[in-house]
Amino acid sequence: MTQxxxxxxxxxxxxxxxxxxxxxxxxxxYVRSESLDNKILFIGKQKDVLPILKGSDIFILTSIxxxxxxxxxxxxxxxxxxxxxxxxxxSEIIIDGENGLIVxxxxxxxxxxxxxxxxxxxxxxxxxxxNAFRTANEKFxxxxxxxxxxNLIRDNLAN
Numbered sequence: 001m002t003q004x005x006x007x008x009x010x011x012x013x014x015x016x017x018x019x020x021x022x023x024x025x026x027x028x029x030y031v032r033s034e035s036l037d038n039k040i041l042f043i044g045k046q047k048d049v050l051p052i053l054k055g056s057d058i059f060i061l062t063s064i065x066x067x068x069x070x071x072x073x074x075x076x077x078x079x080x081x082x083x084x085x086x087x088x089x090x091s092e093i094i095i096d097g098e099n100g101l102i103v104x105x106x107x108x109x110x111x112x113x114x115x116x117x118x119x120x121x122x123x124x125x126x127x128x129x130x131n132a133f134r135t136a137n138e139k140f141x142x143x144x145x146x147x148x149x150x151n152l153i154r155d156n157l158a159n
Contacts, residue, residue: 001013001040001112002036002127003112004115004116004119005036005039005040007116008116008119010039010054011039011058011119011139012038012039012041013039013040013041013087014041014043014058015027015040015041015042015043015136016043016044016046016049016052017044017045018044018045023027024042024044025066027042028042029126037146039072045050049071049074050074051080051128052078053078054076054078056075056078056143057077057080058080058081058082058083058115058118058119058124059071059080059081059082059083059125060082060083060084060111060115061083061084061085061090062085062111063084063085063087063090063105064085064087064105065088066085066087066090067085067088067089068089068092068093069093069105072084072089072093072094072100073093073136073140074136075132076093076099076100076132076135076136077110077133077137077140078133079125079129079132079133080129080132081100081101081118081125081128081129081132082094082100082101082128082132083100083101083102083103083111083114083115083118084102084103084105085102085104085106085111086102086103086104086105087094087105089138093135093139093140094148097128098128098131099128099131099132099134099135100128100132101117101118101128103145112134
């Protein structure tokens with residue numbers, strides 16, 4: 001992320017998450033050592049992410065392990081383009097290049113490249129934002145979820 005900040009002076013990062021305190025301290029120490037503490041803010045685990053998402057331009061999910069990431073769906077429903085690591089759950093939601101961007105876990109160079117592409121390419125940003133919003137509203141709204149559960153129950157009862 002330091003490379004992105006150094007190449008884009010008006011970019012800053014907000015880090016929300018439930019990492020261990022030791023890991024957060026390591027991240028904070030690194031950020032301080034690079035003199036980027038005015039560009040990267042650590043806010044810890046959050047119960048309500050919607051106010052944070054509303055003030056965000058890009059959502060980045062760098063998990064190395066994940067279930068069904070609800071926060072990803074919330075970001076998409078907020079019409080925010082996403083860049084995510086390819087972990088369980090993400091590929092069930094994101095189609096790379098269509099409604100979000102996916103990189104291999106721990107592939108920092110690809111992560112930087114894809115984030116930068118969203119910062120620099122307005123058409124790509126709008127295309128992915130629009131498709132993300134559409135996906136979240138079509139596949140993950142309450143009605144779609146209820147229909148999905150009803151179909152699952154029906155299929156199980158039929159067998």
